[in-house]
Amino acid sequence: MTKPGIHFLDARGPEGVRLYAIGDVHGRLDLLAAMHRRIEAEIKQDQPSDWRVIHLGDYVDRGPDTKGVIDFLIDAHKRDPRHLMLAGNHDIGFLDFLKSPDPDGLFIRYGGIQTAQSYGVTITGGSAWFGKAEAALRQGHAALVEAVPQSHVDLLRSLPFSLIFGDFYFCHAGIRPGIPLEQQSPQDLIWIRDIFHNHPGLYPKIIVHGHTPVPDAEVMANRVNVDTLAWQSGNLTALVVDGAEKRILRVRAESSNEGLR
Structure with a gap:
């Protein structure tokens, strides 16, 4: 019933x-x-x-x-x-980006640039996924992975x-x-x-x-x-x-x- x-x-x-x-x-x-x-x-x-x-x-x-x-x-x-x-959804999108730098994902398109800046990282590259743009995005991604404390990742992963x-x-x-x-x-x-x-x-x-x-x-x-x-x-x-x-x-x-x- x-x-x-x-x-x-x-x-x-x-x-x-x-x-x-x-x-x-x-x-x-x-x-x-x-x-x-x-x-x-x-x-x-x-x-x-x-x-x-x-x-x-x-x-x-x-x-x-x-x-x-x-x-x-x-x-x-x-x-x-x-x-x-x-x-x-943005918290999960952040975790997704840390795993893989999708140039068309939620993180890049809707405010992730500001998130990276709060960790002291500048991300460029946008949606043009080739050449210098791809290299720049991968570089920014690597810097962000390094900058985000493991405690932050652990918190986001633990969220119900x-x-x-x-x-x-x-x-x-x-x-x-x-x-x-x-x-x-x-x-x-x-x-x-x-x-x-x-x-x-x-x-x-x-x-x-x-x-x-x-x-x-x-x-x-x-x-x-x-x-x-x-x-x-x-x-x-x-x-x-x-x-x-x-x-x-x-x-x-x-x-x-x-x-x-």
């Missing part, structure tokens, strides 16, 4: 555990650090019985400090293992594709409608868009995701999207779940002076 779906308004987190789910960071260490300060201040003030901070993937590419973001996440998890990280807490299912991109949650494919969990977004029915859990940028957090009956294009907009967003209470938490960079509020 198919289990009935659940509506966002009825969904609850696990008893006694406050959840924070942070959207796509894409190299914006300043915003990630600011969000963590906000969360730490709330936890110190409210003293919930327990908590989890769930990062929904895409730590790398596009923004200026991928290296700093990964260092930050490693340190946060070492301090407290309740800081949890999921895999995003989903987590469940209470009535909430956390993943990077979404799920394929009609497929049981435990049978969702990693490819869909980090890449899916339209068929997931447009599904009119309820899901077995509320799907909390990022991957597809929206101007403000998108709260629907069956899902919540907290990817607010932080790397470009300067707005990083999180969903907070505490029992039956649900709310949106934001940190923003002032465009005039890059200060945070």
Whole structure:
């Protein structure tokens, strides 16, 4: 028998555990650090019985400090293992590039140049896969492989594709409608868009995701999207779940002076 779906308004987190789910960071260490300060201040003030901070993937590419973001996440998890990280398509794309320098892959085409720069490496060569361009790309690839700490590779390789807490299912991109949650494919969990977004029915859990940028957090009956294009907009967003209470938490960079509020 198919289990009935659940509506966002009825969904609850696990008893006694406050959840924070942070959207796509894409190299914006300043915003990630600011969000963590906000969360730490709330936890110190409210003293919930327990908590989890769930990062929904895409730590790398596009923004200026991928290296700093990964260092930050490693340190946060070492301090407290309740800081949890999921895999995003860009994180997997970074690993793919480290294995093989595809000139037409996700990494080169969508922000990997900035990722390499954060490790002190300049990559050129583009999509012209021959002659000097090929040599330049291979040279940049070799330099990046040398520059990326093994701890960063280990973290990215260890990332799960989903987590469940209470009535909430956390993943990077979404799920394929009609497929049981435990049978969702990693490819869909980090890449899916339209068929997931447009599904009119309820899901077995509320799907909390990022991957597809929206101007403000998108709260629907069956899902919540907290990817607010932080790397470009300067707005990083999180969903907070505490029992039956649900709310949106934001940190923003002032465009005039890059200060945070």
